[in-house]
Amino acid sequence: MAVFGWLNDQLLKMEWLWSLVAQLVEHVFGLDVGSRLGGSIHFFIYDSIKILVLLSALIFGISYIQSFFPPERTKKILGRFHGIGANVLGALLGTVTPFCSCSSIPLFIGFTNAGLPLGVTFSFLISSPLVDLASLILIAGIFGWATAIAYVVVGIVLAVGAGTIIGASGAEKYVEPFVFNRMRGSADLDYQALSTRERLAYARDEAVGILSKVWIYVLVGVGIGAAIHNWIPQTLIAAVLGQDKWYSVLLATVVGVPMYADIFGTLPIAEALVARGVGLGTALSFMMGVTALSLPSLVLLKRVVKPRLLAIFVGIVTVGIMIIGYAFNAFGHLFI
Amino acid sequence: MVVKVLGACCGNCATLMENTRIALKELGIGCEVEKVTDFAEIAKYGVMSIPALVIDDRVVSSGKVLKPKDIMKILEGVAR
Numbered sequence A: 001m002a003v004f005g006w007l008n009d010q011l012l013k014m015e016w017l018w019s020l021v022a023q024l025v026e027h028v029f030g031l032d033v034g035s036r037l038g039g040s041i042h043f044f045i046y047d048s049i050k051i052l053v054l055l056s057a058l059i060f061g062i063s064y065i066q067s068f069f070p071p072e073r074t075k076k077i078l079g080r081f082h083g084i085g086a087n088v089l090g091a092l093l094g095t096v097t098p099f100c101s102c103s104s105i106p107l108f109i110g111f112t113n114a115g116l117p118l119g120v121t122f123s124f125l126i127s128s129p130l131v132d133l134a135s136l137i138l139i140a141g142i143f144g145w146a147t148a149i150a151y152v153v154v155g156i157v158l159a160v161g162a163g164t165i166i167g168a169s170g171a172e173k174y175v176e177p178f179v180f181n182r183m184r185g186s187a188d189l190d191y192q193a194l195s196t197r198e199r200l201a202y203a204r205d206e207a208v209g210i211l212s213k214v215w216i217y218v219l220v221g222v223g224i225g226a227a228i229h230n231w232i233p234q235t236l237i238a239a240v241l242g243q244d245k246w247y248s249v250l251l252a253t254v255v256g257v258p259m260y261a262d263i264f265g266t267l268p269i270a271e272a273l274v275a276r277g278v279g280l281g282t283a284l285s286f287m288m289g290v291t292a293l294s295l296p297s298l299v300l301l302k303r304v305v306k307p308r309l310l311a312i313f314v315g316i317v318t319v320g321i322m323i324i325g326y327a328f329n330a331f332g333h334l335f336i
Numbered sequence B: 001m002v003v004k005v006l007g008a009c010c011g012n013c014a015t016l017m018e019n020t021r022i023a024l025k026e027l028g029i030g031c032e033v034e035k036v037t038d039f040a041e042i043a044k045y046g047v048m049s050i051p052a053l054v055i056d057d058r059v060v061s062s063g064k065v066l067k068p069k070d071i072m073k074i075l076e077g078v079a080r
Helices: A002-012 A015-028 A036-066 A071-079 A083-096 A101-113 A118-130 A133-143 A145-168 A196-230 A234-241 A248-256 A263-275 A280-292 A295-301 A307-334 B011-026 B039-044 B068-079
Strands: B003-006 B033-036 B052-055 B058-062
Touching: A002 A015, A002 A133, A015 A036, A036 A133, A036 A196, A036 A263, A071 A083, A071 A101, A071 A118, A083 A118, A083 A145, A101 A118, A101 A295, A101 B039, A118 A145, A118 A280, A133 A145, A133 A263, A145 A280, A145 A307, A196 A263, A234 A248, A248 A280, A248 A307, A263 A280, A280 A307, A295 A307, B003 B011, B011 B033, B011 B068, B052 B068, B058 B068
Parallel strands: B003 B033
Antiparallel strands: B003 B052, B052 B058
16 A cells, blocks of 8 residues: 555656756755745646646557547447436446547537437536546546545536436437438448557557647646746635635636636646635536536537527536535545 | 548648648549538538548548548558
8 A cells, every 4th residue: 555655646646756846946946946936936847747747648548448439339339228327328438438529519410310318428428528537547646536536426427417317308309400310321430440559559649649739728727827826815816716605616617617628727727726725626616617618619519409408508517517516615625 | 533521620620631632642643622511411421520531422531630641541442
């Protein structure tokens, strides 16, 4: 257990890097890490390197696993299940099926067209950006394993719950009719088995591709985190997002929902907020709001569902995120 | 030969488009690459992840940003 703890601290939390950057800031820049400027420079360098390194390794490993679950395969697997079991499986598969946000529409059409219930498709769509394997490990690296596992569990519960409600609301009539048109053919060519070499090449391409897209989000996120960490007055943070303020979760969610950023960019912001005494639930609500719902993805989704269903979807997910936020604030002390 | 790239939003689709053009040029095939961005149209091909490559109405790849040499291999296979 001690060995595991040590590995966790050194590999995930990278405590060696923390000390190394502290040395750099103190001896090369001649700044005190405890000072305002020194502290934010330290946070910026340490967090950027940590997140980018972890991310590269994680995306590579995870893409390898994901290469076993192309959407076509997920569709086939899901077709064999019914009821709430299908929702749970949909949410779980959402965590491992690769798909960039642009693919959400063809995927929605593909699932619906294959006769999957709308609720199962929504469970999948909600869990996919919200919970993925990379975020699980990164959250563990920042907040510890208990929080990471709790995050994944509530994320899946949210996806299953929201999907089930949408499925039960008979919302099929609010889906654009063309979605149900029979497809001309089904493109099952991705289904052919890949060799290990092809999977490794795929994993490498994904790691390079994703990193080249998200690095800027990470740097901006870490920059904001550094500002929160050292420059925004404690009194202001406590007044707006403090644990004792009933509206803190509400505010974090409402601000987070329209925003679009990668989960990796939002993590350093959440990290800095928690370090300044903001409730874990408030920080998680912000993170979930940013990743699960965003204006660009809603604009895309609007092309296949009518406004009414879009509103139901946004409403349920937003309320779910707030419930999770309040629950974590109430019981979060059990995790960290 | 009719070559289409299905996909609309992120940079991946533009990259596939560009790589396809390079492959066609490399093989000396003088045909244009058509871009399909309408989701109803994309759905007709049964594609669930974009970008996808369609040659003569057959989906030859989906959810992958193929490199020019991969596309050349596919094109040579079709020509044969």
